[in-house]
Amino acid sequence: MKAFLCKEFGPVESHTVEEIEDPVAGPGQIVVDIKATGISFPDVLIVQGLYQFKPPFPFSPGSEISGVVSSVGEGVTLHKEGDRVMGSIGSGGLREKGVYLEQQLMPLPDSMDFNTAAGFPLNYGTTYHAFKQRGELKEGQSVLVLGAGGGLGITAIHIAKAMGAKVIAAASSQEKIDLCKKEGADEGIIYERDMDRDLQKKFSDEIKELTGGGVDMIYDLVGGDYAEPALRAIARHGKYLVIGFTAGIPKMPLNLTLLKECQIVGVFWGQFAAVDHAENAQNFKELFELHAQGKIKPFVTETYSLEDSAKAIKTLEDRKVLGKVVVNME
Ligand SMILES: NC(=O)c1ccc[n+]([C@@H]2O[C@H](COP(=O)([O-])OP(=O)(O)OC[C@H]3O[C@@H](n4cnc5c(N)ncnc54)[C@H](OP(=O)(O)O)[C@@H]3O)[C@@H](O)[C@H]2O)c1
Known part of the structure; x- marks a missing residue:
């Protein structure tokens, strides 16, 4: 599979897409066929070593994803193969497949398409x-x-x-x-x-x-x-x-x-979501209701391919972004 990789900290445009091994789900983990990944300002900072969190190398930036569950590890109960999911995952989203803890993902409502969902959870x-x-x-x-x-x-x-x-x-x-x-x-x-x-x-x-x-x-x-x-x-x-x-x-x-x-x-x-699970889940229930009722209308303004991930992140760094940028894997 292909992944946009940060192997050492450096300018946004110094990072590229490479071929790597497919991930395998361990206990409590889920492999997702990623359809789209939302780009946020932390992606500008994380690849340069300027963000408060520094994932181990090599890593992919991209903190929110949508996709379809392709396999589940031992003990997973919240999702199954074929489920449409979305999640805020910290980093690791700019790749064709990602492996995440089951708690990092939530069901994707039928009313929401993959591109919209990729820009939804964090913001x-x-x-x-x-x-x-x-x-x-x-x-x-x-x-x-x-x-x-x-x-x-x-x-x-x-x-x-x-x-x-x-x-x-x-x-x-x-x-x-x-x-x-x-x-x-x-x-x-x-x-x-x-x-x-x-x-x-x-x-x-x-x-x-x-x-x-x-x-x-x-x-x-x-x-x-x-x-x-x-x-x-x-x-x-x-x-x-x-x-x-x-x-x-x-x-x-x-x-x-x-x-x-x-x-x-x-x-x-991020801290609220990690510590106050029930309250965060209630927030998302209400957000999905607002979306289903048409009271909030999320949208994506620009879509890039995985190969153009650096360009997508650059629009935020250059202060040019209008609305939400998403990388689509298809
Ligand atoms: N507290 C939290 O839990 C939380 C969660 C998510 C994100 N965040 C933070 O929220 C911020 C915004 O994230 P975002 O994804 O919305 O970013 P974004 O889409 O890139 O928007 C950021 C806005 O900042 C303005 N800006 C002012 N000075 C800038 C500069 N020197 N470089 C780039 N932009 C500049 C730009 O608008 P103008 O040109 O109109 O000024 C731009 O539209 C980030 O700092 C991110 O880390 C916080």
């Missing part, structure tokens, strides 16, 4: 957990999404709208804002790719203007120079959800939390 799982358990978002509240035009950002628009919020999308181009509005955002703010003090002040003022003085919740997957001006525009008792740092890890003046009596709230879906 929707994270965003739903963020708004439901961490933010406790209420109907009628305002939500600012930073980096709203990427994979996770679009899911934040979908979920916040499904929960009855007013959504302000912030992104670095008109093209991205157009996509966000098409996907349900009520308002859009274009920010610059590089922010100085004046541009940060302008960004804060625009947020305040669109929310009548301050935004109730901030969904921040970007960090960097965008975080502080966003926090300066939060409403009294607002919540700032810390999701990711594509623009770097910011340092925040803590006096801002005192002045607004607001909360800065961390979100780590």
Whole structure:
């Protein structure tokens, strides 16, 4: 079988597709014929040794997959040969066949195709957990999404709208804002790719203007120079959800939390899913219901072949991604 392999850390384009042995399912494991693999920002970092987790070499990046069970190991009870499955698997998705623990996979609803499913678990799982358990978002509240035009950002628009919020999308181009509005955002703010003090002040003022003085919740997957001006525009008792740092890890003046009596709230879906199984399973039950009812409409914007995996990951590294990128194995 073919696999996109990282044999040592290096630039995204230094990794290639190679022929390797088919995997065999050990006890409690399942081999999946992978149909599609979702590409996420951690893939940019993991192949360069810049991510918090460093799998042993050689490994394939790709943290979410969909496919069909081709064999099961001893003691497996949750899935059987021929089942359609999807899963968030940490890494190891950019290959034709993968071997995973049975708990890492869940049944793929009939209403969802393989491409859509490959981009679903990580992004929707994270965003739903963020708004439901961490933010406790209420109907009628305002939500600012930073980096709203990427994979996770679009899911934040979908979920916040499904929960009855007013959504302000912030992104670095008109093209991205157009996509966000098409996907349900009520308002859009274009920010610059590089922010100085004046541009940060302008960004804060625009947020305040669109929310009548301050935004109730901030969904921040970007960090960097965008975080502080966003926090300066939060409403009294607002919540700032810390999701990711594509623009770097910011340092925040803590006096801002005192002045607004607001909360800065961390979100780590991978840990939640690993520790709070039952709550995570309930979240996915609700997400699949929202999908079946047409209240969230996940979609894939770009599809690449396995051979073009590096190109797929580069679109995220180059900040060019619009929505969700998937590698399709067929
Ligand atoms: N907390 C959790 O549990 C959790 C779970 C999943 C992912 N994450 C994190 O969420 C973040 C977003 O992931 P994603 O898959 O949605 O990424 P993505 O599709 O690449 O989107 C990221 C967005 O970040 C913005 N950005 C700002 N500065 C950037 C830079 N220097 N390079 C690249 N993009 C930049 C871009 O929008 P603009 O150009 O419009 O600014 C881009 O659309 C990542 O940091 C990831 O690790 C966290």
